[in-house]
Amino acid sequence: xxxxxxxxxxxxxxxxxxxxxxxxxxxxxxxxxxxxxxxxxxxxxxxxxxxxxxxxxxxxxxxxxxxxxxxxxxxxxxxxxxxxxxxxxxxxxxxxxxxxxxxxxxxxxxxxxxxxxxxxxxxxxxxxxxxxxxxxxxxxxx
Amino acid sequence: xxxxxxxxxxxxxxxxxxxxxxxxxxxxxxxxxxxxxxxxxxxxxxxxxxxxxxxxxxxxxxxxxxxxxxxxxxxxxxxxxxxxxxxxxxxxxxxxxxxxxxxxxxxxxxxxxxxxxxxxxxxxxxxxxxxxxxxxxxxxxx
Amino acid sequence: xxxxxxxxxxxxxxxxxxxxxxxxxxxxxxxxxxxxxxxxxxxxxxxxxxxxxxxxxxxxxxxxxxxxxxxxxxxxxxxxxxxxxxxxxxxxxxxxxxxxxxxxxxxxxxxxxxxxxxxxxxxxxxxxxxxxxxxxxxxxxx
Amino acid sequence: xxxxxxxxxxxxxxxxxxxxxxxxxxxxxxxxxxxxxxxxxxxxxxxxxxxxxxxxxxxxxxxxxxxxxxxxxxxxxxxxxxxxxxxxxxxxxxxxxxxxxxxxxxxxxxxxxxxxxxxxxxxxxxxxxxxxxxxxxxxxxx
Numbered sequence: 148x149x150x151x152x153x154x155x156x157x158x159x160x161x162x163x164x165x166x167x168x169x170x171x172x173x174x175x176x177x178x179x180x181x182x183x184x185x186x187x188x189x190x191x192x193x194x195x196x197x198x199x200x201x202x203x204x205x206x207x208x209x210x211x212x213x214x215x216x217x218x219x220x221x222x223x224x225x226x227x228x229x230x231x232x233x234x235x236x237x238x239x240x241x242x243x244x245x246x247x248x249x250x251x252x253x254x255x256x257x258x259x260x261x262x263x264x265x266x267x268x269x270x271x272x273x274x275x276x277x278x279x280x281x282x283x284x285x286x287x288x289x
Numbered sequence: 290x291x292x293x294x295x296x297x298x299x300x301x302x303x304x305x306x307x308x309x310x311x312x313x314x315x316x317x318x319x320x321x322x323x324x325x326x327x328x329x330x331x332x333x334x335x336x337x338x339x340x341x342x343x344x345x346x347x348x349x350x351x352x353x354x355x356x357x358x359x360x361x362x363x364x365x366x367x368x369x370x371x372x373x374x375x376x377x378x379x380x381x382x383x384x385x386x387x388x389x390x391x392x393x394x395x396x397x398x399x400x401x402x403x404x405x406x407x408x409x410x411x412x413x414x415x416x417x418x419x420x421x422x423x424x425x426x427x428x429x430x431x
Numbered sequence: 432x433x434x435x436x437x438x439x440x441x442x443x444x445x446x447x448x449x450x451x452x453x454x455x456x457x458x459x460x461x462x463x464x465x466x467x468x469x470x471x472x473x474x475x476x477x478x479x480x481x482x483x484x485x486x487x488x489x490x491x492x493x494x495x496x497x498x499x500x501x502x503x504x505x506x507x508x509x510x511x512x513x514x515x516x517x518x519x520x521x522x523x524x525x526x527x528x529x530x531x532x533x534x535x536x537x538x539x540x541x542x543x544x545x546x547x548x549x550x551x552x553x554x555x556x557x558x559x560x561x562x563x564x565x566x567x568x569x570x571x572x573x
Numbered sequence: 574x575x576x577x578x579x580x581x582x583x584x585x586x587x588x589x590x591x592x593x594x595x596x597x598x599x600x601x602x603x604x605x606x607x608x609x610x611x612x613x614x615x616x617x618x619x620x621x622x623x624x625x626x627x628x629x630x631x632x633x634x635x636x637x638x639x640x641x642x643x644x645x646x647x648x649x650x651x652x653x654x655x656x657x658x659x660x661x662x663x664x665x666x667x668x669x670x671x672x673x674x675x676x677x678x679x680x681x682x683x684x685x686x687x688x689x690x691x692x693x694x695x696x697x698x699x700x701x702x703x704x705x706x707x708x709x710x711x712x713x714x715x
Binding site: 433434435436439440443444447460463465467468469470471472473474475479482 | 575576577578581582585586589602605607609610611612613614615616617621624
Binding site: 160 | 291292293294297298301302305318321323325326327328329330331332333337340
């Protein structure tokens with residue numbers, strides 16, 4: 148199952164709306180469960196480099212199914228895995244990417260970049276909330 | 290001047306709405322006048338390869354300011370330019386990408402890929418229309 | 432729907448078996464319907480460059496759903512599309528890649544490279560045949 | 574000497590069979606002693622990002638001739654080498670890749686990705702075992 152077109156559009160718009168409330172400028176992407184880009188939105192003035200970071204956070208979260216902010220928790224005990232996964236192209240090992248699950252099924256990922264790690268992830272949670280995706284307690288704590 | 294966030298979101302949604310009317314599946318992208326991705330939307334089932342083609346059509350049209358379908362008209366008389374520009378990374382020389390102009394000012398580009406050249410460009414024109422951008426006579430004829 | 436693991440393995444082995452009968456050396460790849468690599472097999476001594484060509488033929492056929500050898504028939508009337516699609520990264524516009532359809536459903540693609548266009552495609556058809564995929568009349572004629 | 578076509582096919586199938594026993598989903602690759610991809614197999618649902626990680630583990634092990642999990646042991650004492658090798662494109666510095674040696678001769682490498690480091694390496698050892706390649710004591714302990 149992949150996320151639908153309307154849901155993906157709503158998700159990125161909700162992330163932008165939340166960024167406006169926070170007074171920050173972000174780029175936000177949604178990837179489908181195949182890792183392909185499903186939706187994207189950029190606020191003018193957001194960091195140019197954050198475009199690809201947002202897309203890659205969505206790609207990473209959609210592929211592995213856990214928040215990108217959890218990577219150090221998952222591999223941090225092992226120096227080789229820590230350095231090795233950090234260096235993989237398009238794999239982002241810091242916060243701002245969350246998996247999208249509906250009724251327990253992974254249908255994609257959302258990635259936000261442009262503000263602080265906490266603000267990016269708050270915008271990503273706003274994207275999940277508007278489409279009724281699961282926001283786990285773990286995600287809430289960033 | 291760059292295209293705003295809400296206008297970019299409306300543009301990609303309008304292209305998708307037009308694709309639904311036509312019964313085709315597309316990917317659609319908007320680039321700002323700096324060539325950066327501003328908005329994107331994918332209909333599930335559209336060709337995977339068309340994701341990057343749509344993004345690159347938007348990038349090409351935003352950068353050069355004329356429809357991507359006009360490239361052969363512009364460089365076709367010169368074999369070196371014809372082959373050379375066709376081979377440039379991210380430069381698309383066939384239809385489906387249109388510049389976005391408001392009051393004569395180039396603020397970005399829209400690119401559509403997934404259906405026929407004519408259908409792609411019709412979806413791109415629907416994106417221009419919804420945000421009040423100029424659709425030239427030339428564009429109307431594809 | 433994506434092609435299964437055992438079917439993908441059988442498909443690449445059947446292509447190699449056919450290449451041995453023909454006395455040629457090939458690389459053969461299967462991509463799933465998401466365009467991801469599903470199986471691959473290389474005969475020692477086959478052209479090194481043909482590794483990626485085989486993978487990209489499978490990727491192209493899986494994404495667009497028609498034989499890679501049909502590209503010139505599809506876009507050859509239009510100079511921009513002909514040159515433009517030819518230049519897209521990973522998009523192969525000559526023969527040797529075939530879509531994999533079971534009961535009319537596109538589940539992936541197979542790509543062969545290393546011999547002549549006709550021999551490559553014959554090996555690809557052997558891959559389709561062993562897993563009961565549809566070999567259209569068009570495909571049979573290369 | 575390079576690994577043969579049939580041996581490479583058997584190796585990836587054996588890794589998948591072992592993954593099924595473990596109840597995990599993997600991608601598995603074999604590279605020849607020239608570093609070229611020789612065989613590959615993907616279990617549907619395995620992490621998409623693991624496709625390239627498996628291929629790169631096989632490439633790394635085939636090139637350097639020791640298990641990818643040994644990199645930190647080999648370069649960990651030197652901060653420059655540790656960070657520098659970790660960041661090299663396609664060089665994987667964590668477990669899951671093993672060299673393929675027959676009678677002491679390096680003929681390739683096998684790489685597995687998709688499960689835990691220990692499970693990945695167990696699947697890689699199953700690949701070595703089925704083709705009669707040497708599994709060193711060091712490899713056995715992961």
